[in-house]
Amino acid sequence: MSHSASSATGAHNIAPESMTSRDYYADSYAHFGIHEEMLKDTVRTGSYKAAIMNNPHLFKGKTVLDVGCGTGILSMFAAKAGASHVVGIDMSNIIDQAQKIVEANGFSGTITLVKGKLEEAVLPIQQFDIIISEWMGYFLLYESMLDTVLLARDKYLKPDGLIFPDHASMFLAAIEDEEYKEEKINFWDNVYGFDYSCIKDIALREPLVDTVELKSVVTDPCVIKTIDLRTAKKEDLTFTAPFSLLATRNDYVHAFLAWFDVSFECTHSKVKFSTGPHAKYTHWKQTVFYTPGNAIPVSTEDKITGEISVAPNARNNRDLDIRISWETPLGEKEVIDYKMS
Numbered sequence: 139m140s141h142s143a144s145s146a147t148g149a150h151n152i153a154p155e156s157m158t159s160r161d162y163y164a165d166s167y168a169h170f171g172i173h174e175e176m177l178k179d180t181v182r183t184g185s186y187k188a189a190i191m192n193n194p195h196l197f198k199g200k201t202v203l204d205v206g207c208g209t210g211i212l213s214m215f216a217a218k219a220g221a222s223h224v225v226g227i228d229m230s231n232i233i234d235q236a237q238k239i240v241e242a243n244g245f246s247g248t249i250t251l252v253k254g255k256l257e258e259a260v261l262p263i264q265q266f267d268i269i270i271s272e273w274m275g276y277f278l279l280y281e282s283m284l285d286t287v288l289l290a291r292d293k294y295l296k297p298d299g300l301i302f303p304d305h306a307s308m309f310l311a312a313i314e315d316e317e318y319k320e321e322k323i324n325f326w327d328n329v330y331g332f333d334y335s336c337i338k339d340i341a342l343r344e345p346l347v348d349t350v351e352l353k354s355v356v357t358d359p360c361v362i363k364t365i366d367l368r369t370a371k372k373e374d375l376t377f378t379a380p381f382s383l384l385a386t387r388n389d390y391v392h393a394f395l396a397w398f399d400v401s402f403e404c405t406h407s408k409v410k411f412s413t414g415p416h417a418k419y420t421h422w423k424q425t426v427f428y429t430p431g432n433a434i435p436v437s438t439e440d441k442i443t444g445e446i447s448v449a450p451n452a453r454n455n456r457d458l459d460i461r462i463s464w465e466t467p468l469g470e471k472e473v474i475d476y477k478m479s
């Protein structure tokens with residue numbers, strides 16, 4: 139078995155010192171900065187570390203596939219947890235650094251790295267006991283590589299194999315956000331005395347990834363999607379779900395707020411983390427969908443009911459088309475098409 143990063147596709151081999159901004163645009167994961175942000179996200183990386191390294195009984199003597207291994211951090215956790223062999227695959231040039239990192243840390247004998255797209259690669263092992271992957275995007279599914287992980291599961295996971303993580307859930311709530319809506323959306327009504335309102339409509343349809351304080355949340359959260367990675371199909375990632383948001387105080391609603399939780403249910407202690415406004419900061423923050431027009435007044439125990447539809451964009455399947463339709467407690471109905479691109 140080769141212990142050097144072998145190219146499974148025609149990925150361009152460019153030394154980091156020769157890469158220009160154009161190369162980084164085409165291969166954003168090649169830059170160390172994006173990996174620095176992910177590695178320093180202690181909720182993210184610490185949860186994977188706990189799920190893997192606190193469960194050596196699951197890893198001892200097992201073969202592990204790390205889908206989208208990046209700098210190789212999850213592969214090394216698995217090797218340290220006792221895996222007999224780990225294959226890490228990544229289509230980005232960052233894998234050249236991963237190879238050096240694996241060697242520098244003495245894992246060349248346990249970890250094999252493959253450069254290429256999982257979909258096209260030929261792997262040195264055909265059946266794995268465990269798949270590990272950090273595939274989550276903003277709003278869980280934006281630019282997500284979950285379809286790649288599902289494909290890896292169907293092609294390479296043994297029938298009784300484990301997936302780390304194995305569950306994800308998405309939530310929706312409503313928030314009071316007058317100040318920031320004024321700054322981001324209503325700003326376009328009057329720009330130095332000029333009418334820029336044509337941009338207001340475009341800005342409104344673009345969900346905003348940002349941190350929201352828990353005190354802004356004015357309703358209970360509602361689950362809009364649960365994904366069991368052991369059984370999910372690619373088609374399940376296109377869905378429509380009803381929601382009912384129960385107001386917890388008298389206030390005004392300016393936006394919907396979405397976030398997700400991820401869990402490793404197959405572990406003894408069921409490691410879990412949340413990207414919600416009640417939880418510690420993660421680089422995924424939360425996702426804000428501003429509502430048009432005036433704020434929606436709500437009183438305690440009022441309900442905003444509606445439906446959310448999520449689908450990959452037809453032209454670029456890493457983008458998302460999101461439709462939210464709702465009815466206010468006063469019976470007013472609205473539908474907005476949002477686009478994450």
Ligand SMILES: C[S@@+](CC[C@H](N)C(=O)[O-])C[C@H]1O[C@@H](n2cnc3c(N)ncnc32)[C@H](O)[C@@H]1O
Nearest residue numbers: 167206207208228229230254255256272283286
């Ligand atoms: C979110 S990063 C995670 C990196 C690393 N596992 C970690 O936890 O720090 C996802 C990685 O998956 C890689 N990737 C995305 N789609 C892929 C595919 N279809 N085949 C191979 N690698 C892929 C990207 O290049 C990126 O390095």
